[in-house]
Amino acid sequence: MINIQKPLAGALVALGVLASGVTFAQNALPDGRSAAPIENGVYPASYFPNTEILGDAEMRITALGTGMPNQTKAAVSISFYVELGNGDVFLFDVGTGATGNLFSLRPDFSKVDKVFFSHLHVDHVGDFMGLHVGGWLSGRYKPLRVFGPSGSEKELGTKAYVDGMSKAYAWDLATRTGALPDEGAKLEVTEFDYMLENEVVYQENGVTVRSWPAIHSLDGSVSYSLDWNGLKYVFGGDTYPNKWYVEYAKGADIASHEAFLPPKALAKYFGWDLSQATYVATRIHSEPAAFGKVMSAVEPRMALGYHSVLSPENYQAILEGVRSTYDGPLTLARDLQVINVTKDQIVVREASIDDYALPPAVSDEYINAPRSAEKETSAKVQAGKWDGYTPPPMPDK
Ligand SMILES: [Zn+2]
Numbered sequence: 001m002i003n004i005q006k007p008l009a010g011a012l013v014a015l016g017v018l019a020s021g022v023t024f025a026q027n028a029l030p031d032g033r034s035a036a037p038i039e040n041g042v043y044p045a046s047y048f049p050n051t052e053i054l055g056d057a058e059m060r061i062t063a064l065g066t067g068m069p070n071q072t073k074a075a076v077s078i079s080f081y082v083e084l085g086n087g088d089v090f091l092f093d094v095g096t097g098a099t100g101n102l103f104s105l106r107p108d109f110s111k112v113d114k115v116f117f118s119h120l121h122v123d124h125v126g127d128f129m130g131l132h133v134g135g136w137l138s139g140r141y142k143p144l145r146v147f148g149p150s151g152s153e154k155e156l157g158t159k160a161y162v163d164g165m166s167k168a169y170a171w172d173l174a175t176r177t178g179a180l181p182d183e184g185a186k187l188e189v190t191e192f193d194y195m196l197e198n199e200v201v202y203q204e205n206g207v208t209v210r211s212w213p214a215i216h217s218l219d220g221s222v223s224y225s226l227d228w229n230g231l232k233y234v235f236g237g238d239t240y241p242n243k244w245y246v247e248y249a250k251g252a253d254i255a256s257h258e259a260f261l262p263p264k265a266l267a268k269y270f271g272w273d274l275s276q277a278t279y280v281a282t283r284i285h286s287e288p289a290a291f292g293k294v295m296s297a298v299e300p301r302m303a304l305g306y307h308s309v310l311s312p313e314n315y316q317a318i319l320e321g322v323r324s325t326y327d328g329p330l331t332l333a334r335d336l337q338v339i340n341v342t343k344d345q346i347v348v349r350e351a352s353i354d355d356y357a358l359p360p361a362v363s364d365e366y367i368n369a370p371r372s373a374e375k376e377t378s379a380k381v382q383a384g385k386w387d388g389y390t391p392p393p394m395p396d397k
C-alpha cells in the first residue's frame with residue numbers, strides 16, 4: 001500500500017494575477033512562502049525553488065547533473081531541466097543521480113512528462129526508472145513521454161531501451177498500479193531517426209525541438225535545439241566536434257556542449273595511461289580546446305560546458321583549454337546551477353536547496369485520476385502474518 005500525500009494548504013498549482021495584470025502559473029509552493037516576480041531584471045543572489053515567478057517571455061534552465069558516469073555528491077550524471085514562461089517543462093537526459101536534484105526543486109510533476117534522450121549511455125539515461133516511478137508517485141497522472149534516437153540496429157534504439165527497462169521493473173509497476181493513477185504507469189515512446197538533420201521531433205504549444213546527429217561511441221547519439229518565443233536552447237549530446245552542431249546551434253541563446261577533461265587531466269583523474277585518455281578525450285568526446293573551437297564558430301550568447309567533475313584541478317585544466325580557443329561568454333556548469341534567459345539578459349546562479357526537501361504537493365486531478373483495483377499478496381503469503389502484531393484500525397477515508 002502506498003500512502004498518497006494529501007495536498008498541503010496553499011501548495012496547489014494555481015493561477016494568479018499580478019498587480020500589473022499579468023497572469024502566471026504558480027508551482028508547488030512551500031508553506032509560508034509566496035512567489036514573487038523579478039522586478040527590473042534584478043535577481044536574488046541565489047535561486048530558491050518555486051519562490052520566483054518565471055516571466056511569460058523567460059526561460060529557466062537548471063543543470064540537474066553535469067558530471068561523469070562515476071557520479072560524486074557534487075556532480076551526478078547528465079540532465080538539464082528547462083522551464084518556459086508558458087508553463088511547459090522539458091527534461092534533456094536523466095543520467096544516474098539526477099532525479100535527486102530534480103526532486104529537490106519540488107516541481108509540479110504533472111508537468112514533468114517529457115524527457116528527451118541524447119543517447120543511451122547510463123550517465124544520460126540511468127535515472128529513467130526513477131523519473132518514471134518517482135514522478136508518478138509525486139503528481140504525474142498521465143503517461144511519461146520519452147523522445148530519443150534510433151540506433152544502428154533495432155535493439156540499440158530508444159524504444160528497445162524503454163521496453164526493456166519497463167519489463168525489468170514490471171513487479172514495481174504492478175505493485176503501484178491501483179494505488180497510483182493508472183495512466184501514470186504508461187510510457188509513450190517517440191523514436192526518431194538518429195540521422196535527422198535539424199528536423200522537428202516535437203512541436204506543441206509554440207515549442208519546437210529539433211535533432212541532429214552527434215559522433216560518439218556508436219551511431220545513435222544526437223543533439224537537440226529547443227526554440228520557443230524567440231529563445232533558443234541547445235542541448236549537445238556526447239560528441240566529437242561535429243559540423244551539424246556548428247551549423248544548427250547557431251543563433252543559440254544558451255549552447256550547451258560537452259567540455260570533457262583534457263587528456264593529461266583525464267589520465268590523472270582516472271589513473272589511465274595517456275594514450276587511453278587521449279583516445280577518450282579527443283576521439284569519443286570533445287576536449288575543452290575542441291569545445292572552445294566549436295563555440296568560437298557558433299558564437300552563442302552563452303556557451304555552457306559540462307560533462308566533468310569540477311574539482312579545483314579539473315576546473316583549472318578545463319578553463320585553460322577552453323580559453324585557448326574561445327574568449328566569449330562562458331559557464332562551466334555545476335549541478336544545480338540555474339540560468340535565467342530573457343531577451344535582455346542571461347543570469348547564472350546557484351540553486352539553494354533543502355537536503356530534506358519534502359515531496360511536492362499533488363493536484364486534485366492527480367488525486368481523482370482513475371485507478372484500477374489495488375492488489376494484495378496471495379492467501380498463502382497472507383497466511384504467514386504473525387499473530388504477535390495487530391495493526392491499528394484503518395481511519396475513515
Ligand atoms: Zn556517452
Ligand SMILES: [Zn+2]
Pocket residue numbers: 078121123124238307
Ligand atoms: Zn556521457
